[in-house]
Structures are given as C-alpha cells and as structure tokens.
Amino acid sequence: MFVDQVEITVEAGAGGNGAATFRREKYVPRGGPSGGDGGCGGSIVLEVDPNLSTLLDFRFTRQYRAPRGEDGHSKKRAGRDGADVILRVPPGTVATDAETGETIADLVASGQRAVIAQGGRGGRGNLHFTTSVRQAPKFAELGEPGVHRRVRLDLKLVADVGVIGMPSVGKSTLIAATSAARPKIADYPFTTLVPNLGVVSVGPSQSFVMADMPGLVPGAHRGVGLGDRFLRHIDRTRVLIHMLDASGLTDRRPLEDFHAINDELRLYDPALAERPQVVALNKIDIASDAGALQALASELEHLGYQVFLISAATHVGVQPLIHSVWQLLRAHRTEEPPDVTAEGRSIAPRSRRGSDEQGSHQIITGPLPANDRAWSVRRDHTGAWVVEGRGLERLVQRTDLGNEDAVQRLQQTLERAGVHRKLRTMGAQHGDTVRIGDTEFTFDDEDLDR
Ligand SMILES: Nc1nc2c(ncn2[C@@H]2O[C@H](COP(=O)(O)OP(=O)(O)OP(=O)(O)O)[C@@H](O)[C@H]2O)c(=O)[nH]1
Ligand SMILES: [Mg+2]
Missing domain, CATH: 3.30.300.350 (GTP-binding protein OBG, C-terminal domain)
Structure with missing residues (x-):
C-alpha cells in the first residue's frame, strides 16, 4: 500500500437567478427595471494542508456539495455568492477527473489551492437588459449550473514514521495493529522484504503514515541483510520508533541490539541517527522477568529516550505510543519549499438561458390622438x-x-x-x-x- 487513492463526487453550487423586478409603487406602468444579479454558486476547492499526510478523511465522506448562489433581489441588490467548500489535502495530492482521466490539479506547496468544481455564474438581473426599445425587460437570466464531477485523488505515501529494529521484534505486527495494512507476519527473520506502509488514524483529520523497516541489521550499510535497499525509505521520516523484543525469551541482548542498530543508522546517514526516536519494548505479554523489563526501561530512559512498554500482538500500550508519536510529529512538521505550482482548471459549462414572452394577436382600436393632451x-x-x-x-x-x-x-x-x-x-x-x-x-x- 504505497499509494492512497480515493474517489469523491463533487457538486458545485448553481448560480442564483437574476431578478426581474421593477421599481414602482402601485398602479400604472412599471418604473425602470431594478432586478439585481444572482450570486455565484460555491465552488469545491482543494487546499494543501502540510499537516496532513494521508487521504484518510475522504474515506469517510465521499460526497461534497457547495451551496448555490442567492437569487438577485429587487432594488438592484445582487444575491450573495454561495460559499466555497474547501477540502484540505496533503502535499503531493493529484486530482484527476475520474471519467476523462484529465489531471485537474497537482498540489504540492503549502496553502496551494485548486478549484476542482467551479460554481455556476449568477444570472444577470433585468437591469442589464434594457435597450432603447425595451426599457422594461420582464426577463432576467437564470443562474448557471455548477460543475458536477467525479474526482480521483491520488497521494504517493511518504512515511512520516519509521519502525526500526532487529528482525522478528514485531515491527510488522505494530503496523498491522495500528493501520489497515496487512503485512506478512512470521516468527522467522527477514519476513518483511519490502517496507509496509500503513495509514495510522489518530483522530479526525489526524493521521500519519508509518512504515516498518525490514532487515535492518549490523552491516546493513555495507549490504548485509536487506537494510541498504530500504534505508532510503526512512530518509524522509521525521520520527523513528525503535523496537526491541523485551520478552526476555530470546538469546539476544536488547540493549546491545539497540546500540548496534543506531550505529548502523549513523554509518548510513548521520542525519538519520539524529531523528527523534522513541523506544518500544515489545512483547510484554510474554515477558517472563518483570524486574529485567523495568531495568531495561530505566536504562533507556537514563539515556534520554522516551520508553513505551507495549504488546503489538495484544495492543496493550499501543495507543499511548501512537499518541506520543503524533505529538512528536506535530512538533517536527517541516514545510517543504514550494517547488512546483499547478493551477486547477475547471470545465464549467457556460450556457445561459433567458425567457421572453409573446402576446396574443387581438387588436382593439381606440380613438386616434387629436392633440398633445389626447391619448x-x-x-x-x-x-x-x-x-x-x-x-x-x-x-x-x-x-x-x-x-x-x-x-x-x-x-x-x-x-x-x-x-x-x-x-x-x-x-x-x-x-x-x-x-x-x-x-x-x-x-x-x-x-x-x-
Ligand atoms: N507474544 C507476542 N508476539 C509478538 C508480538 N509482536 C510480534 N510478535 C510475534 O513476533 C514474530 C515476528 O513478528 P513480525 O511482526 O513479523 O516481526 P518483524 O519485526 O516485522 O520481523 P521482520 O519483518 O522479519 O524484520 C511473529 O511471530 C509475531 O506474531 C507481541 O507483542 N507479543
Ligand atoms: Mg516484518
């Protein structure tokens, strides 16, 4: 699961109708046309929010509709525009027309916006249709319909959080426990051959991408194991979860493994070793020696690490870990410089409709005018x-x-x-x-x- 993809239906608001009103009191012919213009319909707009890294929200709501413009009023007052509906998307989102395959927008920079469904223009009021022979137009334009289309959103997932650790410590199990990803899990080393990416939901509009790092072992930077092929996948992570098997049932020494992996990171890329790291002591459900577990935790805390006792298998302690990681992520959000700009395009139909009336053909003749006052x-x-x-x-x-x-x-x-x-x-x-x-x-x- 390296690409997040959702399809949504968007419906922009129609424009309001122009008004066909006349300025007058009662009786007698109407005064001048006074119908104001209809307001524009609301558009559906995508906006890049650098705090988002997934399209998870769109999985819950798939239909978006913007309000129509208000009809024009009498006394030359225009109707109010319908409000735009702003949909926030993560950087890297590409919007495509689901029917035509046409790229609508390629959104990269923070705050960048693209209209994916244009609201209809408001109809003009009869105020605009006065001519020398028709000074009291009884018609006004109707508002245009808003664009209605299906839009596919694609996002190349970039891991925000990397899970590192020796083989078989439970990295993939943690991905499975916190996301919809279903990586292969087994009790032999190098089960995972490519990184698994999972979208982890923390709350509404709060999610991040977590990837397990397969095969990171001492010597990885020289090509031992599989790590060298995948280390670049954690290049762009902002927080690392360093996982250790704390069951006490293996013949490994967790603290030594911890240092060995960190040495490996440093050799590959010193900057990577500087990433904020939290430690997850896993498999506490089968930990035999509570005293040894506490000693290990104290040792790591003494080194300045935040330590979480968890069981990826039974989910014990997983939520506090995820929440702390989320807080760390928020503290380490960095905005990428805007390097690509793309304008959203829209294909709004531009049809206008007016209406005119035709009278009957009856003729009633009255006396002919005699002088100025006669009529x-x-x-x-x-x-x-x-x-x-x-x-x-x-x-x-x-x-x-x-x-x-x-x-x-x-x-x-x-x-x-x-x-x-x-x-x-x-x-x-x-x-x-x-x-x-x-x-x-x-x-x-x-x-x-x-
Ligand atoms: N009892 C217990 N077993 C666990 C826990 N977490 C993982 N395991 C088991 O440990 C074994 C290895 O788990 P994985 O998630 O595949 O480990 P990994 O770190 O992804 O391993 P590689 O992909 O080979 O690097 C599996 O048999 C899991 O079922 C846990 O919290 N408790
Ligand atoms: Mg694995």
Whole structure:
C-alpha cells in the first residue's frame, strides 16, 4: 500500500437567478427595471494542508456539495455568492477527473489551492437588459449550473514514521495493529522484504503514515541483510520508533541490539541517527522477568529516550505510543519549499438561458390622438397595449427611468390622466405589456414588486 487513492463526487453550487423586478409603487406602468444579479454558486476547492499526510478523511465522506448562489433581489441588490467548500489535502495530492482521466490539479506547496468544481455564474438581473426599445425587460437570466464531477485523488505515501529494529521484534505486527495494512507476519527473520506502509488514524483529520523497516541489521550499510535497499525509505521520516523484543525469551541482548542498530543508522546517514526516536519494548505479554523489563526501561530512559512498554500482538500500550508519536510529529512538521505550482482548471459549462414572452394577436382600436393632451389605447398584433398620444409619449421619453423620483412623477401623471383605469376597462391583465412610445412597461395591477 504505497499509494492512497480515493474517489469523491463533487457538486458545485448553481448560480442564483437574476431578478426581474421593477421599481414602482402601485398602479400604472412599471418604473425602470431594478432586478439585481444572482450570486455565484460555491465552488469545491482543494487546499494543501502540510499537516496532513494521508487521504484518510475522504474515506469517510465521499460526497461534497457547495451551496448555490442567492437569487438577485429587487432594488438592484445582487444575491450573495454561495460559499466555497474547501477540502484540505496533503502535499503531493493529484486530482484527476475520474471519467476523462484529465489531471485537474497537482498540489504540492503549502496553502496551494485548486478549484476542482467551479460554481455556476449568477444570472444577470433585468437591469442589464434594457435597450432603447425595451426599457422594461420582464426577463432576467437564470443562474448557471455548477460543475458536477467525479474526482480521483491520488497521494504517493511518504512515511512520516519509521519502525526500526532487529528482525522478528514485531515491527510488522505494530503496523498491522495500528493501520489497515496487512503485512506478512512470521516468527522467522527477514519476513518483511519490502517496507509496509500503513495509514495510522489518530483522530479526525489526524493521521500519519508509518512504515516498518525490514532487515535492518549490523552491516546493513555495507549490504548485509536487506537494510541498504530500504534505508532510503526512512530518509524522509521525521520520527523513528525503535523496537526491541523485551520478552526476555530470546538469546539476544536488547540493549546491545539497540546500540548496534543506531550505529548502523549513523554509518548510513548521520542525519538519520539524529531523528527523534522513541523506544518500544515489545512483547510484554510474554515477558517472563518483570524486574529485567523495568531495568531495561530505566536504562533507556537514563539515556534520554522516551520508553513505551507495549504488546503489538495484544495492543496493550499501543495507543499511548501512537499518541506520543503524533505529538512528536506535530512538533517536527517541516514545510517543504514550494517547488512546483499547478493551477486547477475547471470545465464549467457556460450556457445561459433567458425567457421572453409573446402576446396574443387581438387588436382593439381606440380613438386616434387629436392633440398633445389626447391619448388612446389599442392592442397591437403582439398583444401589447399601446398608449398613443404625443403628450404622454414625450413625457415618457423625458423621464429618466433609472431615477426613482422621476418614475414616481411619471406614474402620478399617468394615473391622473386615467391611463390605468382605461387599460383596466379594456381588459388589461396584470403582467401585460404596455408600450408608450419606445418604452415598454409591464401592467402592474397588484402592489407587488415582481
Ligand atoms: N507474544 C507476542 N508476539 C509478538 C508480538 N509482536 C510480534 N510478535 C510475534 O513476533 C514474530 C515476528 O513478528 P513480525 O511482526 O513479523 O516481526 P518483524 O519485526 O516485522 O520481523 P521482520 O519483518 O522479519 O524484520 C511473529 O511471530 C509475531 O506474531 C507481541 O507483542 N507479543
Ligand atoms: Mg516484518
């Protein structure tokens, strides 16, 4: 198990819909469009957290969804953006589109971020759709859908913790006891021929990678045993667990073995010998001589080591050991310099939908305009109500529809002139289009803002 791999489903939020609202009070044609834009949908973002070294958390939660953007509001107010969902990953994580195999992001540096599912853009409010002939657009854009995809995360495991010790002391047994790894375990030396890596969970978002080091024996640096081939695997560990067989049932002397292995480490790489080391006295379940065990522990403590009495087979004392190792790891976390940068890419569909309405073809003709003050109402072939009259037409033309006071004045004038009453008598319905000159309004027969 050298690679951690998980597949997750990510769903970014859709953009909020733009608003189609109009500034006005009651009665009479609508004022200027006032619909604000919808907010952007939340994205799913990966962020490198140097304190993580595994993808363990993703094994428990495999589906991630970001909230949608809020719809636009009246009075030109935009909807709020949906919050991004940030997923923390360890350095070295590679994100791939599970369907296409396309690499989405290769994350290395601490704090580096990549969007793996882009939130949809918000729809624009009707405020944006005013033209010289359509000053009161009744439509706004809908928000875009967010990206929805399956993403595979891969992480090359690098051991944070190395378990060293003579053959058969129980290194692989400890890996098996603390992780899901199932290394071969047997009571003859050199059972393990390649390092076993296990992901050890300490708590939520707290895990590390532990590797046993096979065949580390005196002379390893010269090629004795198997150690020289694997010593490089502990190059990058930050904490070592030095394990000794403390059963007292072997003909070996644990303390001598301890020094022999440390000498070997020093010969291979002096820096390795400087790694923080804790000592695990294993197989206490079958230890025959409690006095000898205590003496061994005291001796090692006297040398300045933290000593744990454990049984990898029965798990006694394993938890305290793991917790201390975790604390040591946290104290020795070093951030690797950012050497590679990769931007996340996204493939957000960019479709927009708008809606427009078509009226009926009924025609109702009223009296023709006589002078500036006279006006009439007819229905054109699109079903829109057309208010004709030079005076009213010019009034509308002069009105700044983006100005609330100006619109209010226009409404009052139209009301006084009896336009609303006339439209109603003629059968105009709430929502119908009313045109005065080049300007289109929506007949609003309710005291509603939409
Ligand atoms: N009674 C007892 N036996 C143990 C304990 N831990 C390991 N053993 C036994 O010791 C033997 C060696 O265990 P391994 O875990 O294979 O030892 P290792 O250090 O990985 O050995 P190599 O891979 O050969 O270097 C096996 O028979 C285990 O069952 C323990 O805590 N108590
Ligand atoms: Mg082993």
